[in-house]
Amino acid sequence: MKKVVVLGAGFSRAISERMPLMVDLRDQFESRLHLRDTVFEPFGDDVEAWLAYLASDQPWLSDSENQGNRALFSKAIDVLYDVIIKAQEHADQTQPSWLDRMSWQWSHENVTVLTFNYDTLLESAFTRVGWAHTASAFYAAPLTERHPIGSSGFLSEAPPRRRVPTVLKLHGSVNWWHGGSNAPLTEQMVYNPRPHARTRSEFLFADLQPFLVPPTSIKNSYYGRSGLVTQWRLAAQALRAADQVDIIGYSFPASDLPTRTFLSSTIRPDARLRVIDPFPRDGAAKSAMPGREVGLVHASAQVFAEKHAGTRVSAWYSQQDDGQYLLQIEENGALRTSLIPNTPQPDEELRRRLVDDYGPQEYTSTGGRGPSHAWSSTVEVFLPSDDECE
Structure with missing residues (x-):
């Protein structure tokens, strides 16, 4: 049986309450970017919509205004990165036992994971299984590496001892770095094995920024980059081939039409579909999956793991x-x-x-x-x- 697991921000929040949801970032953006408290009002107080607006040139704005938006977007990504990294550093110290069990179960089942999360908590859990020792072993993405002068890039990690799960990161990752919005669409992303709050000042990555993409429409320039296109195409292939799909921590918000359309149009009609959410929105999953049977599991990720992991x-x-x-x-x-x-x-x-x-x-x-x-x-x-x- 081919199994795909789709993870939203609720999965990372279940691992640690320190992991932020997008709605939690409003105060961080306002204080650290010195924004007016009314800046989000035109976007219905939707932080994701605000980020999407900044990331794309708007035809009614002047070149200087669009450039100012892009600069603000870049600063917002820096804030987002710092918040996630600091939360992840805390979460790494208190890993729940259910996460290890779930990681073992998914490794046994050789699942493909599609995740909208930027953090690497799941990859860390997969490495603790012991079949591979670095997060890069789980990625199907065109990544390159950087090494200090005088060090050797020839001594690479041994290949995994068994076939390991595949992790497709559809919105980027804190350990993927790139040259910014002006970089060529064919640019290879750089794998950063140890992302932390000081990485931006290290000489190896001083000219790069984290590859974190806000959920928005396909017209956003980030979605044209070859590295991200690869992730989405492989994700579509995995969903079309899957006999079973588990969706954990994703609440099917009405504003996220691209993702809803992606899931409903690529999951096979005969695939068994299970949505795990302790607080599901009324009919959200079923309305996003018209004409298909959806198994709703009213449970947290922990409760689900206690029952379904080994x-x-x-x-x-x-x-x-x-x-x-x-x-x-x-x-x-x-x-x-x-x-x-x-x-x-x-x-x-x-x-x-x-x-x-x-x-x-x-x-x-x-x-x-x-x-x-x-x-x-x-x-x-x-x-x-x-x-x-x-």
């Missing part, structure tokens, strides 16, 4: 003050322990113990936990579920 098991030994050992097994965050009177067996014995408890396992790896002075070697197991549409 089981994550971690097992390790810890020594007590009296010299005895505890066998500790954590299953989906729930810990159970048993006393071991003798010196524990090595990791291979732990593996056999987990086989006895959980049956044969396809996905087993070693890991570790705890502070450096009391580090414990672990055996990690993932038992995928047979996820089916309801």
